[in-house]
Amino acid sequence: MEVKTFKSGGAHIPHYKSYTENKPITRMAAPDEVIIPLSQHLGAPCEPLVKVGDKVEVGQKIGDSNEFISAPVHASISGTVTAIEPRPAYTGGEIMSVIIKSDGGPQEFVAKEKRDPEKMSVEELRQAIREAGIVGMGGAAFPTHANISVKKPVEYLVLNGAECEPFLTCDHRQMVERPYELVEGAKILMRCIDSHKCRIGIEENKPDAIQAVSEKARDAAGIEVVPLAVKYPQGNKDQLIEAAAGKFSVRGVRSSDVGCIIRNVGTTIACYDAVASGKPSMERVVTITGPTVPKSGNYIIKIGTRIGHVLKECGVESLDGYKVVLGGPMTGMALTDLEAGVVKGVTGILVLPPDMVQEEVAYSDCVRCGKCVDHCPMLLYPNELSRYAEAEMYDALMEWNIMDCMECGICSYICPAQRPIVHFIRMAKPTIRKMQRAAAGK
Ligand code: SF4
Ligand code: SF4
Secondary structure, rough: OOEEEEOOOOOOOOOOOOOOOOOOOOOOOOEEEEEEOEEEEEEEOEEEOOOOOEEEEEOOOOEEEEEEEOOOOOOOOEEEEEEEEEEEEEOOOEEEEEEEEOOOOOOOOOOEEEEEEEHHOOOHHHHHHHHOOEEOOOOOOOOOOHHOOOOOOOOOOEEEEEEOOOOOOHHHHHHHHHHHHHHHHHHHHHHOOOEEEEEEEEEEEHHHHOOOOHHHHHHOOOOEEEEEOOEEEOOOOHHHHHHOOOOOOOOOOHHHHHHEEEEEHHHHHHHHHHHHHHHOOOOEEEEEEEOOOOOEEEEEOOOOOHHHHHHHHOOOOOOOEEEEOOOOOOOOOOOOOOOOOOOOOOOEEEEHHHHHHHOOOOOOOOOOHHHHHOOOOOOOHHHHHHHHHHHHHHHHHOOOOHHHHHOOOOHHHHHHOOHHHHHHHHHHHHHHHHHHHHHOOO
């Protein structure tokens, strides 16, 4: 099979996947208590459907919204609702959450009925995915039912199995262990968007996943596995559709404008589970990793399990001098509060030991080497963006298309002057958004 990739920019970075890539998915014991945020997705937050004192079952819907761009939330354990109140969010601040205390009973989801997706109408498929609260599980957390309710024709469904972010292996293991559900999920999504072609992009450092999915896809009409070169950020939407479907959507053009809908492979498997057995999004596979984590691995973890509890279960006793990152090291977010619970979009929890943590380094002025420009996959000028962001020159930042930066982190990684380019960009974006809203009269 021919190996494909994207043309502009990108970088080869160490992938550190050996800690967990060969570790089969295992289930982490359910905790005594879960904290389930009423908003775990892009769009409107849910209103609670339960009150303090209510008994809930595993998989019961406990929050929903009438807004189209939203996704219901479900109880991940059976027990009693003990509080509905703001609790720490991993993004910082607090978020309204439902707290459930376990009743100590069995905590696995049991399907009430088995359904044959092929006998269901497109509307029934979409409704099953919506009711299960499925959102993008690669981190974006966009409600999937909204994504697959497109009006425009779609040429390609592109499934993201690149998992190019260092350390993470949850998608890899799901492709190896659940290829049947992935291919059947792809068929469901293809029907929902009325597409006859599906490309599953998998980086070639996962040969076992390429083999397992190719075998299951062999007799599936229109579904092909595309091996991708190991190059960061191969899993970003623009780079993925260029490599896997030969379409270009760089800079402000949406994937649907070039006839593509992208879903993550884990999301696709969750869609299959939602349709075939009514299983809601109340647990997910998370990679817990880092060079010193005693029991690193790929775990099925109940939504709402405290991150501190997860780390303890993996044998992490002390975090003195360590850094905990939610997601991978390139696009993840450093955590300060381990009280936050795992949510639907969490792909990994990375524990970096002191020798891998870069303390605040003194950076210097740009030496005009041009490396960041050469490597930026979005064809931006990161050197200029960092200069203008540092000087708070917002009009200039708009002229240099700051909002097209997808914060992949390559420019900071590659800069010999150690300039925290992405940090500058992230800091400037909220002000730009405010200016854009004001200009639009909102
Ligand atoms: S973080 Fe933004 S500016 Fe830097 S390389 Fe990535 S897309 Fe380009
Ligand atoms: S990589 Fe750093 S030093 Fe080189 S041009 Fe970009 S900002 Fe300047």
